[in-house]
Amino acid sequence: MAELALGVRLAFPSGRRGWLRTAMATAGVAIGAAALLLGASVPVMLDARQARMEARADSVAGVEVPPGETLIVAGVESQWGSNAVRGRLIWPESPGAPLPPGVPAFPGDQQMYASPALRAALAGPDGETLRRQMPYEVIGTIAPSGLSGPHEYAYYAGYKRAESLVGSGSWRVDRFGYVLEGERGPGTYVVVAAMLATLLLPVAIFIGAALRFGADTRDRRLAAIRLVGADSRAVLRIALGESLVPAGLGLAAGTLLYLVVRGRAADLRLFDVSVFPADIRPVPVLALLVVAVIVALSAGMTLLGFRGVAVEPLGVFRRSTVWNGRLWWRLLPLAASLWLLQPVLAGAANPDEDRAGLGVVLLVIALIPLVPYLVPLVARVLPGGSASWQLASQQLRQNPAASTRAVTGIVVAVTGAIALHTFFGAASVRRATPDNPADPAYVLQAPGRQTPAAMRERTATFEQVDGIRAGTVAKYILYGGRDATGTGYLVVGDCATLRQIATFDRCADGDAFVQGDTGRTVTTLDTGHIEPTPGTKVAVPAGARPARFVGTDAQGVNVGLLLTPSIVPASLARAEPWFVETRMYEGDDAPGTAAGQLRGLAAEIDPLAQFTAIAPEYDKFASLRVALNLGSAVILLMMGVGLLLDVASRLHDRRRLLGVLAAVGARRSTVIWSVLLQALVPVLAGLALAIGVGVGLGAVLMRMSQVPVLFSASAVLAPVAVGSALVLATTVGVLLPAARRVTTTEELRYE
Amino acid sequence: MTAGVRAEGGSMSTLLDAQGLHKAYGPTTALAGADLRVRAGEIVSVMGPSGSGKSTLLHCAAGLTRPDAGHVGYDGQELSMLDDVRRSALRRREFGFVFQFGQLVPELTALQNVALPLRLDGVSRRTAERRATGLMDRLGLADKARSRPGELSGGQQQRVAVARALVTGPRVIFADEPTGALDSVAGEQVMEMLTTAAREAGAAVVLVTHDARVAAYADRGIVVRDGRSSERMGVR
Structure with a gap:
C-alpha cells in the first residue's frame, strides 16, 4: 500500500512536461470514460423509450373491442x-x-x-x-x-x-399499452456493431496512448527509486499507483463530461429519435464495468509498458531485439472474420446476423496487428535514397510497434468511416429514388365514393401547388374467389390519370382497357368484410382495348380493367370503391415545401386520408451522416491528439540520438525529414490499408442490408482526406517546431 | 580537510570484501580480477583513468551489478547469491549511494527525497520525515526541505543526496564521482559534508573519482587500470 501511495504521490508532477503528461493522460481517460459511460447508457435509454412507446401503444391488431368504457x-x-x-x-x-x-x-x-x-x-x-x-x-x-x-x-x-x-x-x-412488434430492420444490428467497433476501439487505443505518454520519464524516476532500495515488485506497485491517478482523475472528469453531454441530450437528435436527459442513465453493472475497464486498462498499459524494459538501480535497460514480425498469427483475426462473414460474402439469403456482426467487429480488430507488419514491409520495399529516409526506414523496421501505436487508431477510425460512408451513400441512393420510375411521389388514399367531377376537383386542388401534377382515380380490388384476396384492379379515371397507371394506345372518354383474360365480367371485392366477399359484378365492355399496368400497380396483377368515367355502369357508380386515390407527381420546379403543402391539403379533404410519400421527402440518412461525420471528426481529433502525444514522446526519447546526429554535422533538414518520414510513412501505409478494408467492410454492410453494392469516390476519399489533413496539421503544426527544438547539440548537455 | 589517517591493517574488521571480480559487457572487458576490501568506518578512494572499470567495481561491490566471476562478501553474506528482494533490502538499510546525478526524484521535495529510503522500508511518514528533517538540519539543508530538486543548485542537490544516503544509518556509502558535475568550491563543500557525516555515523565510504583532490579525503586508495586493482601508494 505504501508503494501504491508513493506512486499516487509521484503522479502529481513537477515541471511543465510532467503536468502536461498527467493532463494528457487524464484527458484521454476522461474522453474514453465519457464515451464508454454513454455506451453503457444506451440500453437504459432504449428501454425507457420503448417502455413509453409501449405504454401508449393503441394498435389492437385487428381485434374488435366491444363498446363500453372505450x-x-x-x-x-x-x-x-x-x-x-x-x-x-x-x-x-x-x-x-x-x-x-x-x-x-x-x-x-x-x-x-x-x-x-x-x-x-x-x-x-x-x-x-x-x-x-x-x-x-x-x-x-x-x-x-x-x-x-x-x-x-x-x-x-x-x-x-x-x-x-x-x-x-x-x-x-379499452386501454393503452399493447405490446409493440420489434422494429429492427435487417442488417441494423451489423451496422450498429460496425459503428461501435469503429468508435470504441480507437477510444481504447487513445486511452492506451495517453497512459503511455511520458513512460520514459517515469522509468528513469523508478530507477532512482530502485537505487535507494525498492525491489522490482515494489517498483511495479509504485508504477501501478502512479497510473491510478490519471485513471481516477480521468474517470471523474469523464463522469463530469458525461453529465454535461447528458444535460445537452435534449438538444440532440439522431434519425427521428430524441432522448430525454432523464433516460440517459448507465446500467449499474455496465457503469461498474466501465470503471473496471478503465482501471484494468491503465494497469494493463502500465504492465505492458514494462515489457522488454528492465528498471534497475543503475538505470533503465531496454531489451533491444531485432523485430521479427511474423505474419501468420496477424492473419488469424482476418481469417476468422472472413470465415464469419463468408455467408454474407457468398450472398446467402438470410445470413445469421449475430455471426455477421461478430465478423464485422473482428474485421476491424484484425487491422490492429496488421499495421505494425505493414509498416516495416513498406520501409523495406521503398527504395533507399536520402540519408533522412535511411534513418527513418531503419527506425521503422526495427521498432514498428512504437511507430504505429497511435496510427492504428487512425486506421481503425478511417476504415470504419469509409465503410459506413459508402454504406449510407449507397443506401440513400436506393431510398431517395422510387423503386419504379413510373410511380408517383405521393399518393392520397381516402375511403368513400366520388363523382367524376369531385375527382377532377380533388386533382385540381393538389395541382394548385407549384410543380405538382396530379390525377385521381377510384380503385376497386377484383374478387378472385374465396381463397384469394384479389387478382387485380378495376380503376376508374380520366384518360390523363389512367395513363399514369397503364400504357395503352389512345384514349377518349368512353374508352375501356383491359389487361389479361378477364372473361366477360369482373367482380369487385366488397372491402367491408374481413372474409373475401364478392361485390359488384361489372361487364367488361366489348370494345375494351388491351393495356398494361406499369409501376407498382403492375406488381402481382394478372387482370385489370380500366374505365373512363362515361363508360362506368350505374351499378358500379353506386358501389363503394376500395378507395379513391390521388396520385401526385413532383416536377423539378416543385418547391421544397411541396410535401408539407400537399399534406395540409390532404388533411383538409379528410384528416383520416392516408397520405403516403413513395419517395422520401428528405434524405433519411442525412442526420445519421451528420452524426457519423461528427463522430468521425471527434474520433479522428482524439487520434490526432494521440498521434501528437506519441510522436512528442518518441521525439523526447530520441533527443539524445538526434543531438548526436546534429553534433556530427548532419544537416538539420536531414534530421527533421527523418523524423517527419517516421511519422508520415506509417500513416500513409495505414490509410492505404484502411481504404482496402473499409471498402470491403462497406460491401459487407451493403450486402447485409440488401443495398446494391455501390461505391462513390467521395465516400471513400473524404475520411482519408480528413485523416491526412489531421496528420498534416499535427506534423506541421506541432511536430515540426518540436523537432526543430530537439535537433540541436544542446540536447547533449545532460549526457 | 578533516579526513583522518587510519593505519592499514588497523583494528577495524573487514566489512566488504570483493575478490577476483570479472565483468565483461559484450566484447569489452570492464573488470579482469579486481579486488576491493573495505573495513568498517574507513574511506577508500577508487581512482583510475576513464574506462578503467572503477565504476563497474563499485557497482559490483554494491550488488548493483552481478560480476561474471569472483565474489563479493558483505558482513558474512555473498552478495551475488542474494535475490533482488534481499539486495534491495541491503540498499535500503545497509548501503547509501551518492552518484554524479540523476538519483533524486524530481517529483518529490528535498525532504521527501531524503525520507524515501525509510518510507520504502515501511517507516511511517511522520517518523521518516522527522528523522530526515533532523539530518537535514544537521547538514545545513533545513531551508531547502520544501524545495524540489529542480529548484536546487547542483551542489545543493548533491548535499540532499548525501543526506538521503545517510538517513538510514548505513554501514557503507558508495559515492561515484559525487563532485563530477560541480565546481571546485561546491565540490569541496559536498566532500567535506560527506566525509564528516560518514565519520560521525561510523559509515565506510567507497569513493570513486578521477580527481586527486577528492581522493585526498580518503584514508586509503586503490587504483584500477584495465580492470585490475592495486593498492594506491602515497595516500595519507
Missing part, C-alpha cells in the same frame, strides 16, 4: 420536413374511457394536446402550413410520459366524427 382512436401518421408526426384523433365513448399517457384530460371536439416540439413548430415560421394538417385548437401539452422523445411531433385531437368511422378508419381501445 375510446375511439384514429391514427394520422404524417410527416413535417424530416420529422414524423404521430397524430391521434380520439373520442371517448364513456367518461371511464382510457386516457392516453401524458394527456391530462380528453380534449373537446376540434381541440388538441400537442407535444412541445409540435407546439414550437406550429408557432414557427411555417406554422400556418403545418396547421393545415392539424387545424385544431391547442389546449395543452403532452407530458414526457406520452412521448418517445423530447423532439417528437405528436398530438391527440378530439374528433367526434371518429365515432361514425369505427371499422373504416377508426377503432376502439
